[in-house]
Amino acid sequence: MNINLTLIGQSIAFAIFVWFCVKYVWPPITAAMEARQKKIADGLSAADRASLDLELAQEKAAKQLQQAKEEAAVLIDQANKRAAQIVEASKDDARKEGEKLIEQARAEIQQERVQAREALRAEVATLAIAGAEKILETSVDAKAHSEMLDKLAAQL
Amino acid sequence: MAAETPVEYIQHHLTNLTYGKLPAGYERADGSVMQEASWTFATSGQEAVDMGFMAIHVDTMGWSIAVGLFFLGLFRFVATRMTEGTPGGLQNLVEITLEFIQGLVRDTFHGKNPLIAPLALTIFVWIFLMNALKLIPVDYVPYIAHAMGLEYFRIVPTTDPNGTFGISIGVFLLILFYSFKVKGVGGFTKELAFTPFNHWSLVPFNLLLEILALIIKPISLALRLFGNMYAGEVIFVLIALLPLWIQWTLNFPWAVFHLLVITLQAFIFTVLTVVYLSSAHEDH
Numbered sequence: 001m002n003i004n005l006t007l008i009g010q011s012i013a014f015a016i017f018v019w020f021c022v023k024y025v026w027p028p029i030t031a032a033m034e035a036r037q038k039k040i041a042d043g044l045s046a047a048d049r050a051s052l053d054l055e056l057a058q059e060k061a062a063k064q065l066q067q068a069k070e071e072a073a074v075l076i077d078q079a080n081k082r083a084a085q086i087v088e089a090s091k092d093d094a095r096k097e098g099e100k101l102i103e104q105a106r107a108e109i110q111q112e113r114v115q116a117r118e119a120l121r122a123e124v125a126t127l128a129i130a131g132a133e134k135i136l137e138t139s140v141d142a143k144a145h146s147e148m149l150d151k152l153a154a155q156l
Numbered sequence: 157m158a159a160e161t162p163v164e165y166i167q168h169h170l171t172n173l174t175y176g177k178l179p180a181g182y183e184r185a186d187g188s189v190m191q192e193a194s195w196t197f198a199t200s201g202q203e204a205v206d207m208g209f210m211a212i213h214v215d216t217m218g219w220s221i222a223v224g225l226f227f228l229g230l231f232r233f234v235a236t237r238m239t240e241g242t243p244g245g246l247q248n249l250v251e252i253t254l255e256f257i258q259g260l261v262r263d264t265f266h267g268k269n270p271l272i273a274p275l276a277l278t279i280f281v282w283i284f285l286m287n288a289l290k291l292i293p294v295d296y297v298p299y300i301a302h303a304m305g306l307e308y309f310r311i312v313p314t315t316d317p318n319g320t321f322g323i324s325i326g327v328f329l330l331i332l333f334y335s336f337k338v339k340g341v342g343g344f345t346k347e348l349a350f351t352p353f354n355h356w357s358l359v360p361f362n363l364l365l366e367i368l369a370l371i372i373k374p375i376s377l378a379l380r381l382f383g384n385m386y387a388g389e390v391i392f393v394l395i396a397l398l399p400l401w402i403q404w405t406l407n408f409p410w411a412v413f414h415l416l417v418i419t420l421q422a423f424i425f426t427v428l429t430v431v432y433l434s435s436a437h438e439d440h
Contacts, residue, residue, distance in 0.1 A: 018275050
């Protein structure tokens with residue numbers, strides 16, 4: 001229980017320990033701890049920002065999808081219309097073509113009829129003459145009656 | 157260590173390894189007489205007393221410096237390997253201690269002083285480690301020391317009043333330093349003279365009261381720690397005197413209880429230091 005120099009020695013040791021702790025122990029440890037705290041705080045705020053970004057991106061994606069659907073609907077509509085138009089147009093074309101063909105056919109028929117009539121006329125004249133020859137039992141002068149026969153044929 | 161009576165055993169266990177100066181003509185415990193004044197190890201409790209102030213407790217100094225170096229070495233080791241990422245076990249331990257002290261200082265100390273928190277850390281861990289030496293069974297180290305030729309050996313520096321007063325005097329000097337620094341000589345004197353009774357006729361009474369209160373601070377700090385640790389050690393020594401088969405039934409609960417006392421006393425010393433320094437920083 002004696003008080004002696006130990007007292008002073010202990011005080012000196014204490015002072016040196018405190019000095020060392022203040023200078024070499026405390027600062028690096030607290031610095032690292034603060035750095036970690038900051039890192040964690042940064043990480044958390046980054047996560048917050050990321051989730052916000054995600055939300056925005058989802059919204060944007062939904063909007064774009066909606067837009068794309070609308071555009072697609074418009075395109076389909078246009079395509080339908082266009083298809084209807086094409087069908088309509090081709091029907092028209094077909095009808096016109098058909099009419100044209102009919103017209104051509106009619107013209108051909110008309111032509112053939114005229115030809116056939118011409119042929120018949122020529123034939124009729126010959127037949128009439130042959131018939132008259134038979135009737136008259138004589139030869140008819142073809143030249144003398146051709147004028148009359150041509151008139152007859154023209155009347156046919 | 158000779159076979160001895162219980163009283164001798166206890167006294168032996170409570171005597172420090174003292175290295176001091178004995179005067180010429182002093183009759184030593186073994187009957188020899190000192191030819192001239194010289195420094196030597198005390199060979200009896202009486203010699204240690206007679207050495208007076210010019211002596212040093214080698215065991216107290218040695219063990220307190222050893223655990224202090226262990227503390228600083230460990231923390232410095234961690235400090236140089238600190239990682240901002242996931243901390244390992246040792247770093248975690250150090251960080252928990254640091255955060256504990258940081259919280260304590262933040263709650264108790266109102267002011268800005270970068271010295272206070274590291275100071276509190278040093279006091280807490282150092283005193284804790286010194287106290288913790290008490291959990292080593294009371295006879296182990298003295299026996300080893302005896303085998304090495306040292307008659308007396310106490311390993312717990314906080315059971316030596318020199319050990320605790322050494323720290324509390326350091327704290328006291330800091331209290332004085334910051335009182336003068338923050339409040340100025342005039343301010344601090346005024347505070348001593350005019351509190352608690354703000355009247356000129358009561359200045360002497362105030363001065364007496366305040367100076368007493370100031371001086372009581374380091375004394376109470378040191379004596380509280382010393383008293384608790386000393387009493388605990390005496391109980392351990394007494395238990396060691398009991399028959400071997402019964403010792404553990406008392407020793408074990410007392411040691412478990414002391415886990416609490418060791419931590420609590422270190423904590424109380426730290427908190428009071430911070431409180432005292434906080435009041436030294438406050439201008440009334």
